Amino acid sequence: MSADNFDVVVIGSGPGGYVAAIRASQLGLKTALIEKGNLGGTCLNVGCIPSKALLHSTEMLHFTKDKAANHGIQVDGVSVDLSQLMKRKDTVVNTLKGGVEMLVTKKGGKIFKGLGVIQSPGTVLVKQEDGEITLQTKHIIIATGSTPIELPFLPYDSETIVSSDQAIAFDSIPEKLAVIGASAIGLELGSVWARLGSEVTIVEYLPKIAPGFDDDICKISERVFKRQGLKFLTATEVTSADSSENKVVLKAQRKGKEVSIEADKVLVAVGRKPNTLNAGIEEAGVKVDEKGRIEIDHHFQSNIPGIYAIGDVVAGPMLAHKAEEEGVAVAEIIAGKAGHVNYDVIPGVIYTDPEIASVGLSEQQAQESGIEVNTGKFNLSANGRAISSDVTEGMVKVIADAKSDKLLGVQILAHNASELIAAAVTHMEYGGSAEDLARTIHAHPTLSESLKEAALAVDGRGLHSI
Amino acid sequence: MAAEVKVPPVGESISTGILAVWHVKEGDRVERDQLLFELETDKITSEGLAEVSGIISIKTEEGEEVDIGQVVAVIEESEVDDEGKAEESEPTSTAKTEAQPEVQEDAPVSPAVRRIAAETGVDPASVEGSGKKGRVTKGDMLEATANSDEKQEMPAAAPTQNVERTSRKKMTGLRSKIADRLVQAQQEAAILTTFNEVDMNAVMRLRKQHQEKFVAKYGHKLGFMSFFVKAVVNALKEVPGVNAQIDGNEIVTNHYYDIGIAVGTEKGLVVPVVRDCDQKSFSGIEGDIIQYAGKAREGKLAIDDLQGGVFTITNGGIYGSMLSTPILNRPQSGILGMHSIQERPMAVNGEVVIRPMMYLALSYDHRLVDGKEAVTFLVKVKEAIEDPTTLLFEI
């Protein structure tokens, strides 16, 4: 076998691709990982990680400015050094990037920096700055991820009309920021800049923010975020934009009336599209669906045998942990094992403060599927730890099958909801019921007790609620 | 050194069985040749013995289906009299004891499942799980207890409050195989039964007359069975159609006379086969039957003892049956049912006399055996029993 002969070649080093490469190497497959940009993909470089770094820093700021005094902590002259804030974010990213490189190579995978282009089912060309290498391989995994969707009347100019790629790295705090889209990215980055002092208006086409989550949760979060200074225009469709000098005026339709929103910068966060460009995907005859996603079977294999696809470039929620899980599964399947992803229990989180986290169905989704449900709710304002820690905003809602009591969904608006949801995911992974959750001991005092209380409430047995 | 305990082979055609009972507990010290477990297969029950001495660690629970050759336990060998070794083995055995709860809690149940089990008495182990890796969920338990819920409301009216009105346990391997086979026989053959009655006077007289000498010579009694076996062999020779079986679209006729004798055991009916009954003496046949009966009671019949019969005799009479319609023992085409002997008034030569009478039933596969053949066969048996001397001359 020559040096350029592989069992598996992975194109793209995001959480899908690099995890697939690690797992494949672990299973004894000779593996190559090709990356045209930065190791770690969207998630690590311009997505999950940098946004969380910014969210944390600005949360600290928010506490110091608005909450510390109430705790008896006097801090005078609070100011923000934006370049230091961004530098810390970059350090975080670089630390983790080094980690990815180390993990992949330590496990035996070979990293190629360059553009990966499929020549044929068994051949991938790597176009490097200083030349080309041809890799022969038995299996190809496409993990090329996604890119931000552009609005036709509002093309990105990387200065005023921007995507999240730029909104995680502004070099000054915009006075007025308009955000189009009230999903995870819009809410998170809107929060970041609002905390830093921008006047943020978030425009959403649908009638509620955080669409996809349970109505109850959405309603309360909108109230909470408004108190934090965010402005929302829901059920509003942006139709055109006028740019002049350093200003943009968005025109939008709201309940039959035209509204206009003035901003220094516009963050377009209306979703992401699968990235199937420049990797020879179309040329190889790989089929994509009407949304441009690579079509795969239960084994993540495309219509071309030997070519697989995972992550944002295929159907399903565009989430890093979904991509990772698919990366593990596809490597295991290629190695002849039984790889599997349970799509019914993938948690989703919006890292605002409080955070919004959910797994499974909302009450409305269950009803739409014709499932009769019982629900239980618990307000954080009645939780001892929440009161002690000054994080009383939020609610936990548990949705269970009316007949079997099986957990169908859990929705949380709470400080640290992203961590709280894990217990619900575990119960659901094992087919647990609301009663199982209710009868599991949770340490006191913790926020997680509110999960237990909401589960108790499904059966009208709440102990700490009226 | 650890020695694996494997399920021993029991016979050619058997590849799986149910591990019915463990005679030792997890962590027990076992001695070489000690009885470890009982294995139930579709035909027989057999035993697993320890091949070495040491501390046992059990890998398979009672009631589980196991393959022949499967490892069901491991024995950590230890020599008690060799000090060095005994010391060496000690940490291993403590390690084993520590591991014990893990083995027992192999299938942990969720808190809600536990609650329902405690309240209803339904054992989660008896419920089919729909959760991850077959775990039982609360929904599964609710479904399983749905029927018993209805029952729960009834005891208020019923006086027998604490008495379970039904109880459940897993079918043994033998019982479920018996069930399958009987249904299969009913479905695949065209079973018809013909009846007759037989005067047992002559046989009883002969037995009385020769019993003492017979016992003195052979060490066992002269029973009824040898007469019936001989009578059946005689009838099979006269009506060879009954000694045949269907194989696909071919008819296979047997030219040998291996007769199965149904024997009731605690676990169910088994049918050991007495070989070449045409060539055996009365005492040879009686001897074989007695030996088989002993083995059957102890659960020690080998698979070879049960295979290859051409015809079966079953005696419901020992339980007091007056009349019955036996089911064929596939792929055989005939089975003779014997019944209880009763004194009945019979008309003989125009006079009413009291005679010890037995009803006989012959079930046969009507696809292969015509009514005339079946009736003739049974009449032949009747004649031979009523006048055993005909057996002497094979007429």
Ligand SMILES: Cc1cc2nc3c(=O)[nH]c(=O)nc-3n(C[C@H](O)[C@H](O)[C@H](O)COP(=O)(O)OP(=O)(O)OC[C@H]3O[C@@H](n4cnc5c(N)ncnc54)[C@H](O)[C@@H]3O)c2cc1C
């Ligand atoms: C601002 C933001 C915040 C987010 N926050 C979260 C979060 O908190 N939690 C979460 O779960 N998800 C989050 N996401 C989504 C998450 O980043 C994606 O779901 C995830 O990165 C998808 O992983 P992937 O491996 O499929 O693709 P990507 O991470 O997009 O990686 C694809 C990689 O492939 C490379 N590539 C593409 N084509 C080629 C080629 N031809 N040759 C070589 N390399 C190529 C790209 O350069 C890229 O590095 C966020 C996204 C954004 C934008």
